[in-house]
Amino acid sequence: MDAALLQGLYRQMLLARRFEEAAARAYAQGKIKGFLHLYIGQEAVAAGAISAAAPTDYIVATYREHAHYLARTGDARGAMAELYGKATGCVGGRGGSMHLFDARRRFLGGWAIVGGHLPIAAGVAFASKYRGEDDATLCFFGDGTANMGAFHEGLALASQWKLPVLFICENNQYAMGTPLYRTLAVDDVAVRARGYPIEAEIVNGDDVLEVREAVRHAIEHMRREPRPFFLEAKTYRFRGHSVADPAKYRTREEVQKWMERDPLKVLAERMATLGITTDEQLKAVDDDVRAEVQDAVEFAEQSPAPAADTVEEHVYV
């Protein structure tokens, strides 16, 4: 077991956690506006999956994409400044929390209409295949997305055309206030994939290594022979749907139960058992990550807002 790998994943997940905790504070202070969807509790999915991909593989995500953006770009400053709506944000303050992009690093959003980005991800994979390139496309979405027509059409075309896209369903058990069982008559979203048919696997989304392994294996296949895969990662969001949501629809017991599976806790314990970390080291990583986040916050706070006279730029080329 590669110590550096585990330590890297731990740091990645912790960065996402601390970044969002800071964002939540800034939101409470009215410094961040609009919708803010936190990924806290789900960090193992983005970290594990994106760590298994090459930097040249494409990432397509939802409005709950801070961790994915950080995992791919490492750009805490650009992300925080974007949440602050500053000109130095990764999309100049035009996108906001739900619409992060980094074309150069192949991070393709940041989409906020449920399901709409699945066909788009299939299209990115289509382009790779069209060009004879072996890049894979990772498409993240939630459990609540499984009933959207765009989900169906995206999977159907990916299957029909054997497109190298990995659909990663982040099953955090809820779509806003709606528990999955109230909107899905089957137990696993993965069951749906089989009807296309797309090879599907279910993993413990709170185990970063299990996620990473499954994604590595899928990408390996996709590179050899283009075709879609479907991964369902069972996880849980510790916070509300967005910071505005008190999440009263869940019992304290339920949340407690899942918090015992906190992916950071799980990984820290594993690293301890493996003897590749100590409390001091974990503390050091935390200090380091907090410093990085603090730097991003200061950068965001000191950055200028986009100038009003640029408002009509970038509607068209």
Place this chain on the structure above:
Amino acid sequence: MDAALLQGLYRQMLLARRFEEAAARAYAQGKIKGFLHLYIGQEAVAAGAISAAAPTDYIVATYREHAHYLARTGDARGAMAELYGKATGCVGGRGGSMHLFDARRRFLGGWAIVGGHLPIAAGVAFASKYRGEDDATLCFFGDGTANMGAFHEGLALASQWKLPVLFICENNQYAMGTPLYRTLAVDDVAVRARGYPIEAEIVNGDDVLEVREAVRHAIEHMRREPRPFFLEAKTYRFRGHSVADPAKYRTREEVQKWMERDPLKVLAERMATLGITTDEQLKAVDDDVRAEVQDAVEFAEQSPAPAADTVEEHVYV
């Protein structure tokens, strides 16, 4: 085996066949305009299914719905006059071939955007359940519809809410010029239904009794306990997608092979073997049906076109 039943089904199918042959002639003479989608070769599906339903069960169909309309309403005059675009048509000439309706007889269209009517049919079933009525809704659509988002959402909601709707996929092997294998990566459309999950059955769509039996069985269940069913009827259209389509995409051999399964031929032979019909009797039925169709044609030809000054009526109540 009930002789009257078979004879009735035979007459029903033959009426649809002769009706459409007459419509095709009228189209060739420029008396019918627009799109004309013939059902010739598929008659056993509509006849078998609708004969198994009560007159109070709802029918929702596509633009290829002449046979369904006739099976439910028996109104050859209203249908032919509608194809002619006459004021005496079943929808006053406003709808045309693709949009036949008869509210009183619970024939709810006649829809021409692929997939769009599946959620509508689910909604009709929703209303029955809401009112505590045990009527079933039969929803007909083609194989090419299986990749539409509306198909997915219609099935998902019907399953989630246990709505008494019977989805009947008329798998005639083609969507316009596209053979099913080029758009469906699984062998049977029915496979898709299982992902919702909806109980699905596959029948020989050219055997009117097999269709009838499957629908009877499904409706029986639905009345006892509301829930959706899915039926895939394998059949074939002998003509082009619409009368404008030469259907060059199919080999003569393929068409020949299927024509041996002509549902009318199959049923006539069965009736003969059962000794419940003779060539003379079949001839007599044909004469009778031709007369009915001829009457409808004359009715249509002699009917007036809708008056121009009514054009703004019925946009709103």
Place this chain on the structure above:
Amino acid sequence: MSEPRVITFREALREALAEEMERDERTFLMGEEVGHYGGAYKVSDGLLARFGERRVIDTPIAETGFAGVGIGAAMVGLRPIIEFMTWNFALTAFDQLVNNAAKLRYMSNGQFMLPIVFRGPSGAAHALGAQHSQALESLFAHVPGLKVVVPSTPADGKGLLKAAIRDDDPVCFMESEVMYALKGPVPAAEHLVALGVADVKRPGRDLTVVTWGKMVHVALEAAEALAGEGIDAEVLDLRTIRPLDAAAILDSVAKTHRCLIVQEGWPFAGVAAEVATLVASEAFDLLDAPPVRVTSLDVPMPYAQSLERVVLPSPERTIAAARRLVGHDAPAPRAAASVR
């Protein structure tokens, strides 16, 4: 009994829903989070407890699906109220509204009525970005067969929603996130506001400001400021976009001879252009100046407040346009997009 109480826009809409569901058992509410959660914006809070799961139905995320279910249910005599969490998401069900709901009555030769209301918030809130900030009434109002209602006050919200629910045609009812907490007097007794009837929210002599929905408040604020300068603006609230109360617009313009239209949405081929065209063609000889539009800039909505602020119509832009219009000294303003 019937003296008005002051309640919020949200409460007024909830009363309309409750009263109509009480009144007609065929009416039900369906949408994402409308039940157990009480509505993403709490409009339907408490209705599940009151009416039960049969009539307050939480849906999966499947707008095409549940919009279609509503249409089917309405075809056979129910009176569905379909909530879109926001109208932005209704674009995934656009086919159901435009190709099916708007067409059914006509293509069935009047055999079917389609008593269905599609409702939810439309337009910008604060910093919700390009996909969540669209004012979409112009798209739906373009389509014959649909009716479009955009209320501006709690009282109108209640009265118009009740009228929409009782209407036998499909109605697109567009609310506003930022107005849900707005307070105003609402009659406690039965209160209905007929569709298709505009309302003078502020009488005036010097110019007519035609507007609707959230923009009514922008117009009223501008009118107050203009009054200080001796410019007396009449604020005409359309309330219903389709059918349009053309007579009310023309009557007002016949009095003021000047017409300013304030619309939240994009300028190109919007409702404001329809109103401007109506005025220009029907009241041409009565106009002392060309009709002027104040609308959002012709851009997707940016997230940053520094940008969003300049995109949306403001009292300032409205005041500036009104001054030009009344003065009619400055050159006639260029297309709406550049009216700042």
Place this chain on the structure above:
Amino acid sequence: MSEPRVITFREALREALAEEMERDERTFLMGEEVGHYGGAYKVSDGLLARFGERRVIDTPIAETGFAGVGIGAAMVGLRPIIEFMTWNFALTAFDQLVNNAAKLRYMSNGQFMLPIVFRGPSGAAHALGAQHSQALESLFAHVPGLKVVVPSTPADGKGLLKAAIRDDDPVCFMESEVMYALKGPVPAAEHLVALGVADVKRPGRDLTVVTWGKMVHVALEAAEALAGEGIDAEVLDLRTIRPLDAAAILDSVAKTHRCLIVQEGWPFAGVAAEVATLVASEAFDLLDAPPVRVTSLDVPMPYAQSLERVVLPSPERTIAAARRLVGHDAPAPRAAASVR
């Protein structure tokens, strides 16, 4: 070499597709029946044989799916041409065009270009009924981020389609079933028509008829008849709806002082209203009469020819409106719907 041959609109579009696919390997054609069947209306006939299945791709019936696939492919540098069998069906993909394609460039702060063309026939053919006869350019033109092109001749069809394919923004390219067989001269040599530039199809002094697409031919026929009565109409073909060539419209109206707009689609908040508003606000003092619209009646399209005929704008209705406009004796015509 470059002297024009007379070919059909269909052939002209096919040439544009073939030339651009020849020229740029990143360009591909995707849609229902575009390959093996040669296109539902045979526009792409022969392209599969020429370019192979890699670049001429038959799709399942899944407009949201393949429109989205096109958007994704364009995001990473391909230049897709997505055919909608007709634009009526594009309404099932409306979310992809309006919420995604139109927004991407802006919300990514210009990081992405979206060089994609969505094309197919729009508008009424003959007796296709309410769901298959819609002229939808006004819906798409309302949305910033999209470009909208509606050609009227084989030469423009070729030149505009080539320009649209080379354009780096999403373009909605709207053809017409009834024009595919229309013949006209088309340069054999490289032929490009810039987006955003209107074209005077017939010069005239007495009034300006602003129109586009199929209606250009209605306007030209009307103009011929009017010439017989001594009314000299200028027919201005917009060609591109968005961006709109406002200068060309205003220049023509500055000359004629009268503006008639002929639009196939529904009147309410359509492109015709935008043009009328532009003229009324920018050329108010130059107008001798209010701008007038001739559009389809405000109804879903009926199937019966006896009704369809009165719904669509005709040379007769155009002539009648032009006479009233020039005479300006009769009362200014009421809203477009009632201009018969």
